[in-house]
Amino acid sequence: MTAWPLLLDTLPQVQRERLFTLAGERDFPAGGTLFDEGGVADRFWLIRSGEVALDVYVPGRRAQVVETLGPRQQLGWSWIFPPYRWHLGARALCPVRTWEFPAAEVRELCTADTELGYELMLRCAALIADRLQATRLRLLDLYAPHGSVPS
Amino acid sequence: MTTVPVPYRVTAASAETADCVSLEVTPVGQALPGFTPGRFAMVYAFGVGEVPISVSAIGGGHRLVHTVRAIGAVTGALCRLRAGDAVGLRGPYGVGWDLDAAAGSDVLVVAGGIGLAPLRPVVRHVLGHPGHYGRLRVLIGTRAPEDLLYREELAHWRRAAAQVEVTVDRPGPGWRGSVGLVTTLLDRVDTRPDRTTALVCGPEVMIRHTARALLARGLPAHRIQVSLERNMRCGTGHCGHCQLGPLLLCRDGPVVGYHRTRSLLAVREL
Structure with a gap:
């Protein structure tokens, strides 16, 4: 496998380069906030290094981390659908290096270049489906004391 | 391989987590040869019952380690064992990692x-x-x-x-x-x-x-x-x-x- 971010791993090179014309490098310090729940989802990131925690604000308690994302993974899909608001918050657990993509420009590119748009949306849909499936499995609490784990 | 439990002595019992214990056991008499990674033994808690447990370490001197999680009567009894206690083993059984x-x-x-x-x-x-x-x-x-x-x-x-x-x-x-x-x-x-x-x-x-x-x-x-x-x-x-x-x-x-x-x-x- 290549070291390309998963979103772009199998994207034809021409399309990948076209998408990358919109990207910029962006670093975040440890503890830095990438976005807050409810904020405007006007960009997304492909993580090059480091780890980002996704959290949910729970009144009266500290933010609950529900998942972390690391190298090669995509951070953010709320930018795809109206109303373009983040469903979760995101903080850097350590210094994080990313490629940052502006959401509006990427959406415009997808509209103008429907082939690229279709390929990109296919990959985003697969990503969302994968995370949904992972979340469902975690709901099973597989490692609970009376799970089906061989010892 | 034997179908009758062979006595082993617990030489160390280490708590790994709140409900997991690693039991290091050595044979009292004749050892059970042939354990490889992935194979398992039927481990007998005397008077309670036996359960299949894979080896989690294979050491020298026929020393074996089994990591057990207390989820039932037998595994609970095994997790309560301490150094010096006896346990029965039969095996090794099955096919291990290739x-x-x-x-x-x-x-x-x-x-x-x-x-x-x-x-x-x-x-x-x-x-x-x-x-x-x-x-x-x-x-x-x-x-x-x-x-x-x-x-x-x-x-x-x-x-x-x-x-x-x-x-x-x-x-x-x-x-x-x-x-x-x-x-x-x-x-x-x-x-x-x-x-x-x-x-x-x-x-x-x-x-x-x-x-x-x-x-x-x-x-x-x-x-x-x-x-x-x-x-x-x-x-x-x-x-x-x-x-x-x-x-x-x-x-x-x-x-x-x-x-x-x-x-x-x-x-x-x-």
Whole structure:
């Protein structure tokens, strides 16, 4: 496998380069906030290094981390659908290096270049489906004391 | 192999987590030879009953380690044993990890929960044979940070050049590591599908999901080995309690190539 971010791993090179014309490098310090729940989802990131925690604000308690994302993974899909608001918050657990993509420009590119748009949306849909499936499995609490784990 | 329990003495009992204990045992008399990573023994708590437990370490002097989680009467009794107590063992049973098939390739270990226990001897073996294997990656999923097995040893594995990644389902306040399903860790490793052998152990749902994720990344099914569990009783392939289709897992497993089990695991109630 290549070291390309998963979103772009199998994207034809021409399309990948076209998408990358919109990207910029962006670093975040440890503890830095990438976005807050409810904020405007006007960009997304492909993580090059480091780890980002996704959290949910729970009144009266500290933010609950529900998942972390690391190298090669995509951070953010709320930018795809109206109303373009983040469903979760995101903080850097350590210094994080990313490629940052502006959401509006990427959406415009997808509209103008429907082939690229279709390929990109296919990959985003697969990503969302994968995370949904992972979340469902975690709901099973597989490692609970009376799970089906061989010892 | 014997069908009668042989007395062993507990020489050390170490609490791994709140409900997991590693029992180091040595033979009182004649030892049971032939344990290899992935094989298991029927471990007898005298007066209570016996359960199948994979070896989590194979040492010199016929020393064995079994990591046991207290989830029932027998395992609970085993977890209460202390150094000097006696325990009965019969075995070794089953087919272990096919490490010959992994020679020359990268080794990708994927463990869920206490599924790390049968894989620990694999990691030790690979680290002990530099040059025989390619890169070693160990991906571990567990419920919470406090449920992580062999914490000190994981640091040693990392120092010995293994890539070790841990993710939890329920992070505590002080957890600074990964959160999520173990398969998400697959995205973090640069896998060479044509040069990788994957060894997977954990809850069966986790095994299925992991195997599918590995297939999606291009690993062929025959290079994915999974350790399965059914209700093992006799250990010798006679009673049929551990049947999985044409397989008797105490005899034909617990370690089986995914190409042999892929379709079987999709059958409900099998």
